[in-house]
Amino acid sequence: MAGTSSFVQKLGNSIKKVSESKSSSWWYNHHMRAASRAIFQRIPLVDFVLEVRDARIPVSSAYEQLRSFPSSSKKIIILNKMDLANNSNTKEWMAYFKEQNYVPYAINSHNKDNIKEFLNFLQAKVRDLRRNAHLSNTHTTSVMIVGIPNVGKSAFANSLHQIGRITAAEKGKLKQATVSPHPGETKNITSLKIASHPNIYILDTPGILPPKIVDIERSSKLALTGAIADSLFDQSELAQYFLSILNLSHEYKKWEKISGELELDKKVNQIMNDHTQDVVVRAVRQALFKDISAFKGNLDDEKDMVQLIEAQFTTLRKVFNVNSDSFEAANNIVAGKLINLYRTGRLGHYTLDSLQET
Structure with a gap:
């Protein structure tokens, strides 16, 4: 829009300078580089990948690293923070992703009912996977959560963990992923159990931005x-x-x-x-x-x-x-x-x- 272009130009150029500056200790620092390599190596090994995006920017918040992997039924696009986005636009984006043969799901990671619905959806996907791949009852399903910083990956992981602890043995001390309003707080890959019979574990990963953003x-x-x-x-x-x-x-x-x-x-x-x-x-x-x-x-x-x-x-x-x-x-x-x-x-x-x- 013409009325916003000058502000985009001014802000965007300021950010571009930071991303290109070798003196920046935040932008694609050694934590991001190490995490990026670890995630890249593990993606082919997990059963499902949940790519968490911000529902306000469904394309701009895409996780660049997944471009290296072909689209498949093992990847689910999570439009998080749907409560902050325009509801009509979110429905349009959901329809668009389905037309592009993606599996999208819109959530509010702080809404328990919404998380329960998604967990049921994910468990149905796991059952289909086990049936089609003829996996044994002892197979543990692994689900990796990936995304750029501050799209709500850790809050989403914690909500799944809290809702998914369904057996008495799992109601002990709660292990949580680090949640912060500041981007880049998660430094390591964390494993959290979200379901039993069969066992499902999620891997919460650090937020990764590309080394440079030209746009x-x-x-x-x-x-x-x-x-x-x-x-x-x-x-x-x-x-x-x-x-x-x-x-x-x-x-x-x-x-x-x-x-x-x-x-x-x-x-x-x-x-x-x-x-x-x-x-x-x-x-x-x-x-x-x-x-x-x-x-x-x-x-x-x-x-x-x-x-x-x-x-x-x-x-x-x-x-x-x-x-x-x-x-x-x-x-x-x-x-x-x-x-x-x-x-x-x-x-x-x-x-x-x-x-x-x-």
Whole structure:
């Protein structure tokens, strides 16, 4: 979209510099290189591969290493974080992957019922495998979970493990995979049991990015959804990119019914410092709706979009109760809070990859 192109260019170029810098200790570091080799060696040996992608970016979050292996029924594409994506778009992407002869499954790894349904689906796949391959009853099925950083692999693995511990012997001390909101926290391949009779084990693996990402639009989407460490680029650039998407979407129109001015007494001012409070989220939605609705410029024009976003930053500094002598520092604080609200679904549900692009 024309209104977002300049923000994509700016953010994407910043990320590209980091990915090409040999001094970067995060991008494709020795942990990723070692894990990449280990995963590559094990993929042919497991019974199933669950490629976890972010439902908001079903193509941009693809795991590059699987390109070396032909598509087969042993690979299942998991569209995780479906609760943060546009529901209609997720259904369209599911249909698209099925047309391409993939096996897709959309999940929310924090929804127990959703995980139970997937576990039943996976067990049916295992039974088919055992029957078709004439495997013995003692055969242990291994399932490897792979994906880029921060798509929710470890949360998914833990949820399967918790739901799948069905026998008394397995209800002891819970072994868990490391879960963190920061990408790149999983360093080793972890084995977790998720079912008995027959035994099924999953292997949770570290998130791996390719050594370089040439496509700046893809890298911008990865940054916005949290696959790339926030410390590697300017948070204000990231927030500007998000606001350009919001301003061109229909999400803000859902906030029209939010009415009433907040009485900014001392108690409310204290609350406003915590951007996760419901009253603050409502105030943010209300303020953004007013700014976008009142704007008379052309949002397909870069200069007009920049003008609106500058006005929105000014508004959000007041809403978030940010006081700083440094204009840049204040904007970074606003940016951090805004991006957190986006990533937790408090500011709408967006699917950033479009089928038209594909």
